[in-house]
Amino acid sequence: MNKSPLTINPLTSPLLTDLYQFTMMETYLQTGMDKTAVFEFFTRALPKYRGFLIAAGLDSVLSFLENLHFTAEEIDYLRQTGRFSKKLLDYLASFRFNGDVYALPEGTVCFAGEPLIRVEAPIPVAQFVESRLMNFMHFETSIASKAARCCLAAGGKILIDFGLRRAHGAEAGTLAARAAYICGFTGTATVLAQTLYGIPIFGTMAHSYIEAVGDEEEAFVNFARTNPNNVTFLIDTYDTLKGAQHAVQAANRMTKEGIRTDAVRLDSGDFLSLSKAVREILDQNGLPDIKIVASGNLDEHMIQTLVASRAPIDAFGVGTKLDTSEDAPYMECAYKLMEYDGKPKLKKSSGKATLPGRKQIMRSFRDGKMVKDLVTLEGDAQEGTPLIKKVMADGRRLAPTVDLAALAAYTKSQLQALPENLRQLSEASSYPVEFSPALLHLREKAEQLIGE
Amino acid sequence: MNKSPLTINPLTSPLLTDLYQFTMMETYLQTGMDKTAVFEFFTRALPKYRGFLIAAGLDSVLSFLENLHFTAEEIDYLRQTGRFSKKLLDYLASFRFNGDVYALPEGTVCFAGEPLIRVEAPIPVAQFVESRLMNFMHFETSIASKAARCCLAAGGKILIDFGLRRAHGAEAGTLAARAAYICGFTGTATVLAQTLYGIPIFGTMAHSYIEAVGDEEEAFVNFARTNPNNVTFLIDTYDTLKGAQHAVQAANRMTKEGIRTDAVRLDSGDFLSLSKAVREILDQNGLPDIKIVASGNLDEHMIQTLVASRAPIDAFGVGTKLDTSEDAPYMECAYKLMEYDGKPKLKKSSGKATLPGRKQIMRSFRDGKMVKDLVTLEGDAQEGTPLIKKVMADGRRLAPTVDLAALAAYTKSQLQALPENLRQLSEASSYPVEFSPALLHLREKAEQLIGE
Numbered sequence: 001m002n003k004s005p006l007t008i009n010p011l012t013s014p015l016l017t018d019l020y021q022f023t024m025m026e027t028y029l030q031t032g033m034d035k036t037a038v039f040e041f042f043t044r045a046l047p048k049y050r051g052f053l054i055a056a057g058l059d060s061v062l063s064f065l066e067n068l069h070f071t072a073e074e075i076d077y078l079r080q081t082g083r084f085s086k087k088l089l090d091y092l093a094s095f096r097f098n099g100d101v102y103a104l105p106e107g108t109v110c111f112a113g114e115p116l117i118r119v120e121a122p123i124p125v126a127q128f129v130e131s132r133l134m135n136f137m138h139f140e141t142s143i144a145s146k147a148a149r150c151c152l153a154a155g156g157k158i159l160i161d162f163g164l165r166r167a168h169g170a171e172a173g174t175l176a177a178r179a180a181y182i183c184g185f186t187g188t189a190t191v192l193a194q195t196l197y198g199i200p201i202f203g204t205m206a207h208s209y210i211e212a213v214g215d216e217e218e219a220f221v222n223f224a225r226t227n228p229n230n231v232t233f234l235i236d237t238y239d240t241l242k243g244a245q246h247a248v249q250a251a252n253r254m255t256k257e258g259i260r261t262d263a264v265r266l267d268s269g270d271f272l273s274l275s276k277a278v279r280e281i282l283d284q285n286g287l288p289d290i291k292i293v294a295s296g297n298l299d300e301h302m303i304q305t306l307v308a309s310r311a312p313i314d315a316f317g318v319g320t321k322l323d324t325s326e327d328a329p330y331m332e333c334a335y336k337l338m339e340y341d342g343k344p345k346l347k348k349s350s351g352k353a354t355l356p357g358r359k360q361i362m363r364s365f366r367d368g369k370m371v372k373d374l375v376t377l378e379g380d381a382q383e384g385t386p387l388i389k390k391v392m393a394d395g396r397r398l399a400p401t402v403d404l405a406a407l408a409a410y411t412k413s414q415l416q417a418l419p420e421n422l423r424q425l426s427e428a429s430s431y432p433v434e435f436s437p438a439l440l441h442l443r444e445k446a447e448q449l450i451g452e
Numbered sequence: 453m454n455k456s457p458l459t460i461n462p463l464t465s466p467l468l469t470d471l472y473q474f475t476m477m478e479t480y481l482q483t484g485m486d487k488t489a490v491f492e493f494f495t496r497a498l499p500k501y502r503g504f505l506i507a508a509g510l511d512s513v514l515s516f517l518e519n520l521h522f523t524a525e526e527i528d529y530l531r532q533t534g535r536f537s538k539k540l541l542d543y544l545a546s547f548r549f550n551g552d553v554y555a556l557p558e559g560t561v562c563f564a565g566e567p568l569i570r571v572e573a574p575i576p577v578a579q580f581v582e583s584r585l586m587n588f589m590h591f592e593t594s595i596a597s598k599a600a601r602c603c604l605a606a607g608g609k610i611l612i613d614f615g616l617r618r619a620h621g622a623e624a625g626t627l628a629a630r631a632a633y634i635c636g637f638t639g640t641a642t643v644l645a646q647t648l649y650g651i652p653i654f655g656t657m658a659h660s661y662i663e664a665v666g667d668e669e670e671a672f673v674n675f676a677r678t679n680p681n682n683v684t685f686l687i688d689t690y691d692t693l694k695g696a697q698h699a700v701q702a703a704n705r706m707t708k709e710g711i712r713t714d715a716v717r718l719d720s721g722d723f724l725s726l727s728k729a730v731r732e733i734l735d736q737n738g739l740p741d742i743k744i745v746a747s748g749n750l751d752e753h754m755i756q757t758l759v760a761s762r763a764p765i766d767a768f769g770v771g772t773k774l775d776t777s778e779d780a781p782y783m784e785c786a787y788k789l790m791e792y793d794g795k796p797k798l799k800k801s802s803g804k805a806t807l808p809g810r811k812q813i814m815r816s817f818r819d820g821k822m823v824k825d826l827v828t829l830e831g832d833a834q835e836g837t838p839l840i841k842k843v844m845a846d847g848r849r850l851a852p853t854v855d856l857a858a859l860a861a862y863t864k865s866q867l868q869a870l871p872e873n874l875r876q877l878s879e880a881s882s883y884p885v886e887f888s889p890a891l892l893h894l895r896e897k898a899e900q901l902i903g904e
Contacts, residue, residue, distance in 0.1 A: 010463060010644060011622050018616060018641040019655030023679045027661070030678040037664060077647055083682065123664055130658070134617035135625060164470060165586035166782050170463050171621030173587060189470040192462060195529055203471030206582070208789035209479070211797040212489060212575055214902075226482040227475045230535065236801045238902060268801035296804075320782045329781035330618050330772045337660035345663040349688045349720035450666075450690060 007073045011171060014070055014095075015077065017131040022078070026088050028124040035341035037123035038358055039130070040115040041137050042336075047328030051422045051429045054148045054411060055104040055116045056179050057140035061133050062397055065097040068129070091124075099125055101392035102378075104361070106402065107144075107182055107411035108387060109418060111433045114375055115359050115388065116141065123340060130335045138333050139172065142325040143179035146300070148415060150318055151184035152423050153304035158315035160202050161188035162295055163323025176323040182407045184415070189317070197404055204230060207267070210237040220250035224259050232263040232293060240266060240274050244281040251287055263291040263314070271302075272311045279312040293317060299326065300425050344446035355439055356446040361387040370417050376436030459525045463623060466522055466547075467529065469583040474530070478540050480576040487793035489575035490810055491582070492567035493589050494788075499780030503874045503881045506600045506863060507556040507568045508631050509592030513585050514849050517549040520581070543576075551577055553844035554830075556813070558854065559596075559634055559863035560839060561870060563885045566827055567811050567840065568593065575792060582787045590785050591624065594777040595631035598752070600867060602770055603636035604875050605756035610767035612654050613640035614747055615775025628775040634859045636867070641769070649856055656682060659719070662689040672702035676711050684715040684745060692718060692726050696733040703739055715743040715766070723754075724763045731764040745769060751778065752877050796898035807891055808898040813839040822869050828888030 010016065028034065043053065070078075070092045079089055099121025104110055116137060119126050150159055161180040167173035177193035187200035194201045205223055213219035216237065224231045233250065235243030244264060251261035264282070266274055271294045282290050294306070295317030303316055320326065336354045337345045344356035355375075362374045362384030376382050391398055402410075421429040462468065480486065495505065522530075522544045531541055551573025556562055568589060571578050602611055613632040619625035629645035639652035646653045657675055665671035668689065676683045685702065687695030696716060703713035716734070718726055723746045734742050746758070747769030755768055772778065788806045789797045796808035807827075814826045814836030828834050843850055854862075873881040 008644075008647060010626060010648065013644060013647075015644040015647050016616070016622055016625065017643055018614075019643050019653045020641065020657055021655075022643070023656050023675070023682060024658065024661045027657075027675050027678040031674050033664065037660070039660070081646075083679075085678075127658070127660060131617050132622075135619060135621065138618050139620045162470075164468070165583050165787075166590050166785075167587060168591045168620035168776070168781075169587065169623030169627055170468055170584075171623050173468065174462060175621055189472065191469055191471050191474070192460075192465060192467040194533075195460060195465075195467050196462065201471045203473075204475050205472055205479075206476065206579070207799045207801065208489070208491070208579060208797075209476045211789050211799060212485065212792040214795075222483050223475070223479050226479040226537075227535075230475060238800050240802075268804050270802075324620070324781040326781055329620075329776040329778055333618075335617075337663050340664040343666075345660075347659045347663060348690050349659065350692075350722075352720050 007071055008077075012064070012067055013074060014068060015074055017128070021128045021131060022084060022088070024127055025124045026084060028127070029087055029091055030085065034122045034124060036120055037126040037337060038339035039119045039126050039335050040338050040359060041117040041133060042115045042333065043112050044332040044334060044352070046112045047331055049327050050145055052145070052418065052431065053110050053141055054144040054183055054414070055108045055110050055141055056106050056144035056182065057137035058103050058106045058117065058391065059401055060136040060140065060175070061117065062101065062392060064132055064136065065101065065129060065392065065395065066397065068095070068097045070095055095125075096395055097121065097125060097129060098395045099392075100390065100394070102388050103391050104387055105389065105410065107407050107414055109370065109414045110361075111373060111431055113433055113435070114361050114373065118338075118358060118388065134333065134335050138331060140175055140179050142328065142331055143176045143322065144183050146322055146325045146328070147180040147183035147185060148411070149300040149425055150303060150322060152415065153300040153307065153425060154316060155307050157307065157313070159185045160315060160317045161185055161190065161322060162317040162319035164190045166320040167323035172323065178404070180322060181404060183411050184408060199404065204232040204265075205234050207234065207237045210234060216243060217246040217249050220247060221253055224250065224254045224261065225257070228259045231259060231261045232265055233261065234265045234267060235278070236266055236268045240269055241277055241281065244278045247290075248281060248285040248287060251290060252285075261287070261290050263293050265293040265295060265317075267296045271306055271313065272309050275311045275313045291315065295319065297321070304425055343449060344442050346443060346446045348447075355435065355443055357439060357442045359388070359439070363387055365417065368417060369419050371419065371432075373431070373433045374436055375433060375439060377438045377442060380436060380438045382436060459523055460529075464516070464519055465526060466520060467526055469580070473580045473583060474536060474540070476579055477576045478536060480579070481539055481543055482537065486574045486576060488572055489578040489789060490791035491571045491578050491787055492790050492811060493569040493585060494567045494785065495564050496784040496786060496804070498564045499783055501779050502597055504597070504870065504883065505562050505593055506596040506635055506866070507560045507562050507593055508558050508596035508634065509589035510555050510558045510569065510843065511853055512588040512592065512627065513569065514553065514844060516584055516588065517553065517581060517844065517847065518849065520547070520549045522547055547577075548847060549573065549577060549581060550847045551844075552842065552846070554840050555843050556839055557841065557862065559859050559866055561822065561866045562813075563825060563883055565885055565887070566813050566825065570790075570810060570840065586785065586787050590783060592627055592631050594780065594783055595628045595774065596635050598774055598777045598780070599632040599635035599637060600863070601752040601877055602755060602774060604867065605752040605759065605877060606768060607759050609759065609765070611637045612767060612769045613637055613642065613774060614769040614771035616642045618772040619775035624775065630856070632774060633856060635863050636860060638767075651856065656684040656717075657686050659686065659689045662686060668695055669698040669701050672699060673705055676702065676706045676713065677709070680711045683711060683713045684717055685713065686717045686719060687730070688718055688720045692721055693729055693733065696730045699742075700733060700737040700739060703742060704737075713739070713742050715745050717745040717747060717769075719748045723758055723765065724761050727763045727765045743767065747771065749773070756877055795901060796894050798895060798898045800899075807887065807895055809891060809894045811840070811891070815839055817869065820869060821871050823871065823884075825883070825885045826888055827885060827891060829890045829894060832888060832890045834888060
């Protein structure tokens, strides 16, 4: 059982799940439980440093649901474990996601207690998709929310994702690039994110390149000649200010050869003082069009400080702290049963109690800013704009994958509608999320049904 | 360019890298720089809450290096970007990793400033592998180090990885299961981790299952009858102590049917008082062999407290905080040029200066405990046991993949050799890591070579 057989794709295999999904499925099949279950994914509480979230992950989830099936080899693997009945293995051969899905569109601002996705399907199906659905929604929403904070801090300056090397694995790297892009980042350093999603890519040189060449000016010139359409010089390998002088000399030589120098990059030291000094060197040498890029341990707080201090930095490379959501690497979130066979369901576990039923979120606005959310039951007539939409019927998407540029524009409009207190990064601000009488009444009813 | 073409595997594609790897490669090819480069991967500083690290990720890196190549479709993709020369695209067609690799064995205790991997190859090759090498080493070492702390805290009690749903993507989920297993975890809930790595898997039921059935005792009985070799009852859906009573009734009924109940699981509430109360209920009902499993927001600190308080818990499910390395979701680490064409290399960037040369770590022991590390140059005769071994020559592994059970045994022996202060979790303790005169002398020489 060592090493993945060729036909098992670790990114799409239904074996990428928790064992209990199969053991529960066994019981559901053997005891004839196949009625419709309603599950919702939501966050129980916002992370300490988040005043709001940006919903993300839906496209990944819908692709997962559309493609969900077991190959003969995967069924064979399960057979060989000796854990499962022939009935289960036969069932898996034709297993597909055949349910309906309702969701907040990706890029929508949301809060604790609000469902991001609702799944309605026969219980063996609706239950089975839990692990991977959470895996996508939790991560992508975490990164999108962090990226949105960076964009609010940057005040319109260019942001680039540099995080692949310290993202948690391959998929985290590419999904983080996508989450950042839909929240306003201009692009990423990760080539595969362009291949997969069409996201613009950026990048030029590492310190190792400068060191290997030895002479900094020669390194810059050689690079520009061989990458004439993409010229940014990394200037902090030895001494940032001398590096800026070398960049000036290289840029002037390149101008004579018809090659334009776009930018210099700082990757260490005090960005405020260095960017001012470098700007001065560039300007004094008649190179006002060369931009300054800063990277290295940046997050929304450092960006905000630099922008507020009027550091002459034109673009920020944000890596590790974005791709790991460093100050909130996880969220309290769950995928919970809300209804089975028409009956409302809840759990009462200490600190983890749930509200039953199929929910809708009604958002109220004033002067273009969001002012209040009401979580209520689907179909309960209430004021406001309903946020949750049907996105999949009988296992098929109701609309094609959203173009990422359009998605980024949507997220931008969402961020513009944030109330002013939520645009501040200093601490988590509250926003009124209320729960309707209809919902609280259903909870009472569900508690009575438990009948203890 | 939307959506992955079929022949591009996002986990193994060389496009999973930073753009600058290609732009630097362009310059190296066009300017004829192809001499041997030596790069090392190391951590600059330990995370705040880590007194030591466990090296992990080497097997992933060696597999990556062995399989590294460009498909025709990948080269075609790069051609279509219009960014690269025909010379580069032709070079990529036969591009392979043809270098040597030296490394700390996976599972080895290590510290800041110590190289975990050294790569020696022509510079276009040695440079190119940086992004994915770091992506693996950084994540797997982070999780292994967190898992080792959990094992030290658990004092021999069983630990199971439950983290897939909040791991950062698919690969993070399976690699975390592996990192935990090699550090002493008994298994994981993630089925694919067994498929890929042969790791034992565990899991039975979710709260949703109990809720869907409605009656807790009936839910337990139905589950046991349909999964007779894997019986653990989740007892906190409504009320943990009533759940324990229902588990007793179900277990007694199952005994008559010849089905053994293995355990009950607590997933919320105060684990110390609840585990004692549940233990008492089980014992008073003549079921002393039924074990108690606890899960939910656990980390090494909570485990240590529960173990110290003699909570009658037999096994812990550790999820989110393990798979995200919650208190240290990233490490300050780097892959840096140490030598090019026989000349020592370093960077002097503020706060990120490096020590040049090919390094070896000599570890000294006293009474079976490690007492001091000396980082020196390869070949410098010094006291102690050398830790870095050659693991790959000309792009081929020198030994087959290590059996994971053997690897777990090796890591266990490493943890047993930790000095007592490093076994404490309360705060990061220091351990003496010295740098040899030979190494410091080489730094002087390299600084002179920069010649400023």
